[in-house]
Amino acid sequence: MGFSAVNENNIEKVKTGRGHTTWLYRATDKKEPSIMIRHWGPETNIPVHSHPFNEMFYVLEGEIEIGGTTYTAGSCVYIPKGQAYGPTTAPKGGKVLRYAESSQGAREERQAAREDR
Helix, strand or coil: CCCCCCCHHHCCCEEECCEEEEEEECCCCCCCCEEEEEEECCCCEECCECCCCCEEEEEEEEEEEECCEEEECCCEEEECCCCCECCEECCCCEEEEEEECCCHHHHHHHHHHHHHC
16 A cells, blocks of 8 residues: 545545445555545444454544444544444434454465464
8 A cells, every 4th residue: 555645525425335435545455454434324224243354433523323332523433353343323423434454364364274274
C-alpha cells in the first residue's frame, strides 16, 4: 500500500447492504486494509457475527449500538479478529469511520494449521 490521501467530500457515497458507504481506501488485495465511512440509519440491523480480521469503529456523528451498548460521537470501538459482536443498530442514525485489517493473516494461520496436521 503506497501513500494515499482523499477527502470524504470528493468521494461518492454508495448504497451498500447495510446503509451507505464512502470508501476512503478500498483494499486492492487481501494484504491491505479497507478504510471507509459507514452511514447507518434507523433501519440498520446487523446480526451477531465475527470476522477473520481486526476492525475498529470510530463514531463520527450520531450513535450506534453494539450488543445493547450505545456508543456516541467520539467513541472508539476495537473488535479483535474472531470476536463475535452485535447485533449492531443505529436507532437514531450514525456515521462511523471503519478500519478493517487484512484477512490475509487469518488465511495464512489456517493454512499453517492444515499443514501441521
